[in-house]
Amino acid sequence: MIKDWELIGKASQFIAEEMGISLKRSAISPNIRERMDHSCAILDRSGRIAAQAEHIPVHLGSFKIGSMNLLEWIRSNRTELSEGDMILTNDPYITGTHLNDVMLMAPVFHEELICAYVVNKAHIVDVGGPVFGSLNPNAKNLFQEGMIIPPVKLVKNGKIDSEILSIILSNFKEPSTALGDINAQIAANRSGIGRIMEMLDEYGTKAVIHGWKEAMKHSRKLALSGISGWKQGSFYATDTLEAGNSPILLKLRLDISNDSITADFSGSSSDLELPLNAVNGVTFSAVAYAVRSAMNSEIPTNDGLYSILKVHAPKGSLLNPDFSLFVSF
Numbered sequence: 001m002i003k004d005w006e007l008i009g010k011a012s013q014f015i016a017e018e019m020g021i022s023l024k025r026s027a028i029s030p031n032i033r034e035r036m037d038h039s040c041a042i043l044d045r046s047g048r049i050a051a052q053a054e055h056i057p058v059h060l061g062s063f064k065i066g067s068m069n070l071l072e073w074i075r076s077n078r079t080e081l082s083e084g085d086m087i088l089t090n091d092p093y094i095t096g097t098h099l100n101d102v103m104l105m106a107p108v109f110h111e112e113l114i115c116a117y118v119v120n121k122a123h124i125v126d127v128g129g130p131v132f133g134s135l136n137p138n139a140k141n142l143f144q145e146g147m148i149i150p151p152v153k154l155v156k157n158g159k160i161d162s163e164i165l166s167i168i169l170s171n172f173k174e175p176s177t178a179l180g181d182i183n184a185q186i187a188a189n190r191s192g193i194g195r196i197m198e199m200l201d202e203y204g205t206k207a208v209i210h211g212w213k214e215a216m217k218h219s220r221k222l223a224l225s226g227i228s229g230w231k232q233g234s235f236y237a238t239d240t241l242e243a244g245n246s247p248i249l250l251k252l253r254l255d256i257s258n259d260s261i262t263a264d265f266s267g268s269s270s271d272l273e274l275p276l277n278a279v280n281g282v283t284f285s286a287v288a289y290a291v292r293s294a295m296n297s298e299i300p301t302n303d304g305l306y307s308i309l310k311v312h313a314p315k316g317s318l319l320n321p322d323f324s325l326f327v328s329f
Helices: 002-027 055-077 162-169 175-203 205-227 280-295
Strands: 040-044 049-052 086-089 101-109 113-123 153-156 232-244 246-256 262-264 310-312
Touching: 002 040, 002 049, 002 086, 002 113, 002 175, 002 205, 040 055, 040 175, 040 205, 049 055, 049 262, 055 086, 055 113, 055 280, 086 175, 086 205, 101 175, 113 175, 113 205, 153 162, 153 175, 175 205, 205 280, 262 280, 280 310
Parallel strands: 262 310
Antiparallel strands: 040 049, 040 113, 086 101, 086 153, 101 113, 232 246, 246 262
16 A cells, blocks of 8 residues: 555655756756756755755765755855745855756745755856866866856845846856756756645645655665675775876775765875865765665665765865865866
8 A cells, every 4th residue: 555655755756857857858058958967856844855856876966965065054154045036056065066067956935934945956068267168177276167156046036136147157158058057947946846835735744744754764774775785894995096196095994884884085195286076975976876886776866865875085185175275076
């Protein structure tokens, strides 16, 4: 017998997928329309991923980090989100990937309270900087890659702030393409908000919130089952990157137990004045993708799946660069 939480969980997955379809079909750039370099998710009111569409792998894990970072920024800066608002950023130290991945988040209100968020990322082809594509192989810091957009309300009370949009597009080399893609992101969030509102009206807020919690518990249970046959213990690996005259060291200690997997990258090289560093979201995403692939099982993507993973990369290392040094992935 199918329970309500299962219906809510599956419906939420479909909403996230539908958001992605809307974004893909509405976008202008081939990077989104053909490569599908975008992702969409639904967050509960605490910021945990309730459902996520599976599009590009690097967004799968980084969304957990990026969403929490952005909500923490909103709280620490005492930013209030009203119905119809959407907040945009491409700061890698918040979003968890690189400058090209523009992140757009919107609250979902029901009975005058925030009960969820919708969020999406899309790889905008060019976000400024000295080279087309904003992937500068000679960049020594983040500022040499492109324009850093701090969290800003691009949409206020349902209307796009034309002044903020003008500042952003004036720094992009393909403003018309970027405008089309950003509009597609806005449309995708509006689509998700509408569908979630329908679900809230049908099941009620308490039932939906409960359904998301149960869906996360279910994914965690499946994830633990997926690693139950793995050999437990500590495992070590070392690899190097070639850049310049000295090898760049990557070290990993992987601890596998019956209820968690911990990836510890202590001992890896320090961050570099090269565009080779991975911000924390990318590091987490790489671990999540590798672990999930090794599980070889179907697990709904939500916070329950990610809850069994722990990643430690020392601040200031290649895999968790220090923003004060202005070095990025």
